[in-house]
Amino acid sequence: MNKYPAAGKKTKSIKTNAILNSVRTVLNLLFPLITFTYVSRILSVGELGKYNFSSSIISYFLLLAALGIDKYAVREGAKYRDDRKKISQFSSEIFTINISSTLISYGCLFLYLIFSQKAQNYATCIIIFSIQIIFTTVGTEWLYVIYEEYKYITVRSIIFKIISIMLLFTFVKRPGDYLNYTAVTVFATVGSNVLNFIHARKLCNIHLKIHFEWMKRLVPILIIFASNVAIQIYVTSDITMLGYLKNDYTVGIYGVSTKIYNAILPVLAAALTVTIPRFSLYAGMKMKKEYDSLMLKVANSLFVIIFPSVIGLIMLSKNIVLIIGGSKYEASQTSLIILSIAIFFSIFSTLFNQCVLIPYRREKYSLFSSVFSACENIGLNFFMIPLLAERGAAITTVLAEFTMASMNFYNIRDIIGDIFINKITIRNILTILVGCTSIIVICVMSSAFISNIIIQTLVAIAGSFFVYTGSLFLLKNPIVNMMLDQIKNRLKKD
Structure with a gap:
């Protein structure tokens, strides 16, 4: 049996990984804020609107290429990581499925660009963004999560983001450089994935493999994919629909508030990441007393953190918008205030989903609440966006997050209801x-x-x-x- 030595003989420190993951999370917060603070003063609101609209469009094709592969690969691949032969076979099967979904995604993107007149106005920007699709697949990030290679991921991320900031200051200097900004963003996001693929040889041998039980892998992957699609729809549909129902200026205004919202949200939710495996362990071993004790601590700690964060963000919304975007984006303040409320519901929805529904094997309820919230968000957007523009989009996000959190809690009230009362x-x-x-x-x-x-x-x-x-x-x-x-x-x- 050929083992990967680091995986089999040395267990990664949970504390070290938690610290590294926190560093990476903070880095992912700072990078978009630093870059956006710069480009918002260089590019026009309309140009940033084109950038945000193109990014929202490509997110759907990224989702199609990814399927539910990352979560499935981490869940199933962990049991093979001490056996190089088995992990190589498993990884090759997953990689082959990923390559197939990537080709399908590019085919769909090609058809979209041909038949959508709206998309043709953004074709160049969308094509640049589409580079992310193949590089994300080649990067096999899920393999590094299986082996808990957080040090490699974090160091690599820091290096490429520093390089990207240097490229930003070099190539984005005047209005009209939004395509250069797009290219730099793509480089920062997936530029290091080429190194991932090369470095992956130290972990296992990945190659295309045609003959294996496709359906055995595809069925659970597609179930996870269905839930991911629903979540992605209500997360990104606001900007997409603003682009279709309004204009680039409105998308640009809303893009500032969503940029701040999406940067702060993962930082506040970072504590949940390290608790998910422990919740799964307690639920799987039927250790209800330990599970309840941990849930009480985590839920109440989140209350301590989230309430003041939301209040502070609301009170300082104007200052934050002016510092990050400048005076031409002052109109973003209102939508940011509204989105601030969504933070509370979003984080607790994640808690209920990742720490209760999934550990207790109630994924079908998570899928249903995701689909219902997505449909609600899209339906309300058709009414609210024409009426209130970016403020309407923000309101529908709050309502969708509230619905998701409420439905998830209703479906787990028998498990943790007493903890909240x-x-x-x-x-x-x-x-x-x-x-x-x-x-x-x-x-x-x-x-x-x-x-x-x-x-x-x-x-x-x-x-x-x-x-x-x-x-x-x-x-x-x-x-x-x-x-x-x-x-x-x-x-x-x-």
């Missing part, structure tokens, strides 16, 4: 709400007494953090008390 959770929420009022006061005061917008924002953030945490401490918030007890116990052990 107990003394600890109620006391936690009450103290948080009191603490959030201090955030509002600090933001209003900083706005009244400080004229410089950057200093005003920094003071508001720092002041809100200290006053909010101080309030929770004085009010003896149960989560803060739990953290303090853990710190005391560690100090005693040392």
Whole structure:
């Protein structure tokens, strides 16, 4: 038996991987904010509208090429990673399916560009974005997740994003350079995937393989794909429909608020990533007591983080838009305020889905709620976008996220319902709400007494953090008390 030595003999540290994953998440937050802050002052609103519309279109073809391969490959491939022969066979089958779906995706894209008159106006930008499709497939990112190669992924990501920023400052200098911006974005996203494919030889031997049980792999992949499609539709349909029902300017305005929203959301949800395997373990081993204890801590910790983040984002929405996009994007403030509310529902929907529904094998409920929310979002967009433009698109996103979270919770109420209706959770929420009022006061005061917008924002953030945490401490918030007890116990052990 030929084993991959690092996988078989040395188990990756969960703490180290969590730190590396956090670094990568923060990097993925900073990169789009840094680049967008620069290009929003170089390119026109209409040009960024073309960029955002083209990106939303290609996301559907990326989804078609990816199918549900990444989640399936990680779930099934982990059991083969200590056997080079078996992981090579498995990876070759997955890679062959991925290549096939990629060719189908390019074929569909070709037909779309031919028959869609709207798309022909954006053909060059869409074609540049389409490079992501083949490079994502060749990158076999799922293989590195199977082997928990977070160090390689993180270092590689940092290097290529630094190079991309240098390219951005070199090739995006004047209005009209939005195609150059598109190319730099593609390079930052998938440029390193060529190295992935070469480096993959150290892990296993990947090649095209025609003769294997296709249906054995395809059926579960397509089930995951169906859920991914529904989620992708209600995540990206806003911008796509704005492009069709309104104009490039409206897409550009909405693009700023969604850029900020999509950058902040994964950072706030990052804590969930490292808890998902533990929830799956407890559910699979029927360790209900341990599962409930962990869910109580995670859910209440999310309340502590999300409530002040949403309030702070609403209060500082104008400042953030002006700092990142400039005065010509000031109209984005309203849609950003609306989208801020969606953060709460989105994160808890993810908690209910990834940490309850899937571990307890209730994926069909997740699929149903995803499809229903997607249909709701699209249907409402036809009414709200013509009426309220980008504000209407933001409202439909909030409603779709609320529906998804509500339906997911309804389908797991028998598992974790008691956790959300107990003394600890109620006391936690009450103290948080009191603490959030201090955030509002600090933001209003900083706005009244400080004229410089950057200093005003920094003071508001720092002041809100200290006053909010101080309030929770004085009010003896149960989560803060739990953290303090853990710190005391560690100090005693040392």
